[in-house]
Amino acid sequence: MADRSTLLRPPPDDPKKAQIENALEVTELAVLGPNMFTNTRQPWHPPGARGIYGGAVIAMCLAAAQRTVAPDFLVHSCHCYFLLAGSSEQPILFHVEQVRDGRSFATRTVQARQRGRCIFTTTISFVRDSSNGDGNSGEVSHASGLPLGPDGQPLQPPPDDYADEPELMTQGPFQGTKIEVVSPEGGSDKPGDKKTRQWVRARGTIAGGVAAQLEALAYVSDSYFIGTITRIHKLWRFPFKAEEYGQLPEDLQAKVKTLHQWEGLGEDPREMVGRPAIGMMVSLDHTIYFHEPRKVRADEWMLTEMESPWAGDGRGVVMQKIFSKDGTLLATCVQEGLVRLQQPAPEGKESKL
DSSP states (O other), X not given: OOOOSOSSOOOOOOTTSOHHHHHTXXXXXXXXXXXXXXXXXXXXXXXXXXXXXXXXXXXXXXXXXXXXXOTTEEEEEEEEXXXXXXXXTSOXXXXXXXXXXXXXXXXXXXXXXXXXXXXXXXXXXXXXXXXXXXXXXXXXXXXXXXXXXXXXXXXXXXXXXXXXXXXXXXXXXXXEOOOEXXXXXXXXXXXXGOEEEEEEEESSOOOSHHHHHHHHHHHHXXXXXXXXXXXXXXXXXXXXXXXXXXXXXXXXXXXXXXXXXXXXXXXXXXXXXXXXXXXXXXXXXXXXXXXXXXXXXXTSOEEEEEEEEEEETTEEEEEEEEEETTSOEEEEEEEEEEEEEOOOOOTTOOOOO
């Protein structure tokens, strides 16, 4: 049988749902066994990436797991491992195991499989919703606040009618602002002291309630994540040398310049001549802690702030905070990835671009 991206024929997109909801829809396969699901539509394979976008797999695993718990249980943590690059040309099967159902917590593991091989695995923990409590339980409580701008005031989201994205960046289910690389007061240039910030939101209005909002947040949590290492270290990431930028056709130069600026690397790609280049960058694991699941509105502006406490031995760790536009800390995420610099070509051999 020829390769196909879904096990069943994809239905038309539901116009009542946001683009992200259609992209993350999963279909139950009761005929194959209990708690089996598959992707309803073809997942996105980013240009130049080894496999499909990891955030889509995370979110679809969460979607499948949420279908197996009681409606009064909400996700509070998700611990994931990327094992193999996923193909956009093969269906994905999601195997959900009901590990435990307690009075306060429920645990699920989900394996995403293609052609019988596990490409991704996650353990997801749910907690019984306590939003109906009186709020006077005496529990310990604190949260990081929305970062402050140069004026000392909390950062403000873009306007609701924001439309300043370059056309090149308007194709996905999320829209965002240009990434800003921020150095601490005093101007430290150490990579570990820098942070990146970006406002993001899902396009359209999410109609599927809390579950769909949480899946959308899981999806966007993987966006530009491990790539934070390239921004704080100012590493060249394109599949040709920075010295060759001026030799590209003008339309390609324009695209590279747009991406370069959008990712907070500077105004002119030619400034990167002589900088180290990324040879390989792959996500290894990914953790999300959902702090305020009922307050997640992924179709409203959210601020992502990322920083890296450590990189070495060919790996890097990045931590991310996701805030709502009113300053609520919605989630904290951690990712480790493989980060290898491009090595010089052996003497007498040309590099393969």
